Amino acid sequence: MRLVSHLVRGAARPGVLVPAPDGDRVLDLGPALPGRSVLDVLADPAVRAAAQAALDAARPADLLDRAAVRLLPPVHPGTVYAVGHNYVGHLGRDADPAQRPAHPNVFVKTPNTLGGPDDPVVLPPAAHEVDYEGEIAVVLARRAHRVPLDEAEACIGGLTLYDDVSARDWQRRTSQWALGKCADGFGPLGPAVVTTDEALPLAGRELTVERDGVVTARASTDDMVFSPAFLVHHLSQLLTLEPGDVIATGTPAKLPEAADAHRPLRHGDTVTVRVTGLGALTTTFVDPPASPGARTADEPTPTRTTTGGLP
Amino acid sequence: MRLVSHLVRGAARPGVLVPAPDGDRVLDLGPALPGRSVLDVLADPAVRAAAQAALDAARPADLLDRAAVRLLPPVHPGTVYAVGHNYVGHLGRDADPAQRPAHPNVFVKTPNTLGGPDDPVVLPPAAHEVDYEGEIAVVLARRAHRVPLDEAEACIGGLTLYDDVSARDWQRRTSQWALGKCADGFGPLGPAVVTTDEALPLAGRELTVERDGVVTARASTDDMVFSPAFLVHHLSQLLTLEPGDVIATGTPAKLPEAADAHRPLRHGDTVTVRVTGLGALTTTFVDPPASPGARTADEPTPTRTTTGGLP
Numbered sequence: 001m002r003l004v005s006h007l008v009r010g011a012a013r014p015g016v017l018v019p020a021p022d023g024d025r026v027l028d029l030g031p032a033l034p035g036r037s038v039l040d041v042l043a044d045p046a047v048r049a050a051a052q053a054a055l056d057a058a059r060p061a062d063l064l065d066r067a068a069v070r071l072l073p074p075v076h077p078g079t080v081y082a083v084g085h086n087y088v089g090h091l092g093r094d095a096d097p098a099q100r101p102a103h104p105n106v107f108v109k110t111p112n113t114l115g116g117p118d119d120p121v122v123l124p125p126a127a128h129e130v131d132y133e134g135e136i137a138v139v140l141a142r143r144a145h146r147v148p149l150d151e152a153e154a155c156i157g158g159l160t161l162y163d164d165v166s167a168r169d170w171q172r173r174t175s176q177w178a179l180g181k182c183a184d185g186f187g188p189l190g191p192a193v194v195t196t197d198e199a200l201p202l203a204g205r206e207l208t209v210e211r212d213g214v215v216t217a218r219a220s221t222d223d224m225v226f227s228p229a230f231l232v233h234h235l236s237q238l239l240t241l242e243p244g245d246v247i248a249t250g251t252p253a254k255l256p257e258a259a260d261a262h263r264p265l266r267h268g269d270t271v272t273v274r275v276t277g278l279g280a281l282t283t284t285f286v287d288p289p290a291s292p293g294a295r296t297a298d299e300p301t302p303t304r305t306t307t308g309g310l311p
Numbered sequence: 312m313r314l315v316s317h318l319v320r321g322a323a324r325p326g327v328l329v330p331a332p333d334g335d336r337v338l339d340l341g342p343a344l345p346g347r348s349v350l351d352v353l354a355d356p357a358v359r360a361a362a363q364a365a366l367d368a369a370r371p372a373d374l375l376d377r378a379a380v381r382l383l384p385p386v387h388p389g390t391v392y393a394v395g396h397n398y399v400g401h402l403g404r405d406a407d408p409a410q411r412p413a414h415p416n417v418f419v420k421t422p423n424t425l426g427g428p429d430d431p432v433v434l435p436p437a438a439h440e441v442d443y444e445g446e447i448a449v450v451l452a453r454r455a456h457r458v459p460l461d462e463a464e465a466c467i468g469g470l471t472l473y474d475d476v477s478a479r480d481w482q483r484r485t486s487q488w489a490l491g492k493c494a495d496g497f498g499p500l501g502p503a504v505v506t507t508d509e510a511l512p513l514a515g516r517e518l519t520v521e522r523d524g525v526v527t528a529r530a531s532t533d534d535m536v537f538s539p540a541f542l543v544h545h546l547s548q549l550l551t552l553e554p555g556d557v558i559a560t561g562t563p564a565k566l567p568e569a570a571d572a573h574r575p576l577r578h579g580d581t582v583t584v585r586v587t588g589l590g591a592l593t594t595t596f597v598d599p600p601a602s603p604g605a606r607t608a609d610e611p612t613p614t615r616t617t618t619g620g621l622p
Contacts, residue, residue: 079421103484103485106487107418107487112389146436170549173413175486178392182419183549184456238435238478238493239424242423
């Protein structure tokens with residue numbers, strides 16, 4: 001099941017995304033599951049069964065056009081953990097199988113970064129080198145605290161897609177990446193959480209990232225270094241993962257020609273993250289709306305250079 | 312005013328910490344401010360005035376012994392931002408005035424790290440080099456988004472103390488520090504938020520850190536590189552700081568003899584962070600309770616705070 005959250009008269013409702021050749025549809029689960037969320041469907045077997053029953057009973061006329069629906073972030077994670085350098089293989093310039101990392105390199109995306117599948121990302125005036133990344137995101141359905149590896153997969157509710165948007169100029173200034181990673185809206189998530197019965201195992205799926213329709217990164221999930229289950233196990237040794245928390249599993253490096261041609265994102269650019277069986281997340285980048293009274297940073301303007309390699 | 316949150320019959324109430332030579336006292340603000348929090352006192356002038364009136368009207372018999380009160384984290388930040396290397400000067404081994412950093416080196420402490428002044432920190436079995444840091448923490452009272460430097464101080468509600476507990480073995484493994492910084496309970500905060508009328512300016516205050524009664528770090532706030540107001544301004548250029556969010560302003564380096572004698576924290580160790588006019592935060596470190604057979608679930612976890620989803 002591909003679970004979405006959508007807006008109906010100002011409130012979020014769960015739904016099911018139903019792919020179709022002539023355009024995706026959405027089944028509104030609100031009538032069948034009043035007061036419930038996507039997380040409830042992931043975490044509670046009874047709610048899950050009711051969602052499945054509603055989907056099985058749905059007639060074509062019950063489905064809404066995807067284009068007429070405003071999708072929200074499918075879950076609201078307390079924390080989004082993200083992983084750098086989690087793909088090896090020959091497809092990316094920076095990938096070197098001999099340099100397989102020994103430990104996941106984890107950083108945090110703060111709650112203000114969360115964005116929905118239909119939200120544009122606003123380019124902050126103070127950031128001059130905004131870049132994109134395309135990732136598979138793990139959504140927790142159960143609390144995970146010191147979970148053995150062989151029990152970790154059972155804590156996962158499903159997988160979705162993520163764009164780890166990054167201000168490279170800010171990221172590069174200091175050893176820790178937080179400010180470059182945590183600008184408002186720098187974490188579009190969605191469109192749908194694909195439940196584990198469809199999303200796992202990940203083996204053999206293709207992840208592509210397109211910028212304005214051109215593929216700039218391409219990798220197989222077989223080249224992922226640390227699996228979703230391992231990441232849950234590993235993080236849970238120190239910290240408690242809560243239902244709805246997200247682990248973004250890292251982006252593959254840009255293809256060499258894309259890295260060479262890379263320039264910072266500008267108003268109107270679009271980026272699509274696409275993974276076999278997990279759907280596609282398309283994000284538009286826009287300048288902030290004009291606000292005559294707004295004063296911006298007195299930061300020195302950094303040199304504008306392209307960076308294709310930073311995670 | 313030194314604002315605390317304390318537990319009364321299972322619920323958090325605001326209060327005022329009243330220092331006294333024979334032992335601190337606490338005025339329960341619950342009767343005067345039903346349903347209000349420390350953040351309400353910081354953010355709402357009318358609530359603040361009511362708190363001040365209750366304090367002015369309090370008789371000695373109205374005050375509770377501090378030792379009989381269970382203090383909670385004074386606020387529940389959606390995000391704790393933390394800064395590395397924010398002290399220069401001659402007191403710490405690593406301090407070199409010529410190496411004043413150009414930009415704050417910011418990282419994130421996740422919501423699961425939050426601890427109250429009376430909560431012990433549980434040493435995770437997977438971490439073998441747990442260390443402490445002593446810091447001044449800035450508490451936001453107003454939302455801050457692209458705030459000019461000269462307006463940043465007005466967004467601050469007060470200052471409190473923070474121990475940025477760190478698992479050095481995990482922190483050192485990878486370029487990003489998150490896993491070493493974000494273990495459950497690794498962020499004791501408090502005891503009181505000292506309102507800005509008493510807490511600012513910071514100039515000329517002494518920060519000390521004691522381990523088991525021995526001073527291991529000592530610095531003047533005059534050696535702080537990036538001020539509270541600058542940090543609010545700087546972070547707000549990219550991200551929106553929300554009321555209740557916290558910026559931990561960094562620890563001074565350990566004194567040379569303390570660095571030489573340092574060993575990882577062990578069961579029963581205590582650490583006290585003390586700053587002139589801001590009080591003292593003492594934390595005890597303990598091994599996890601024995602949990603025979605249970606590998607995943609049965610241990611008490613530190614207070615989990617607000618989920619911090621998008622507003």
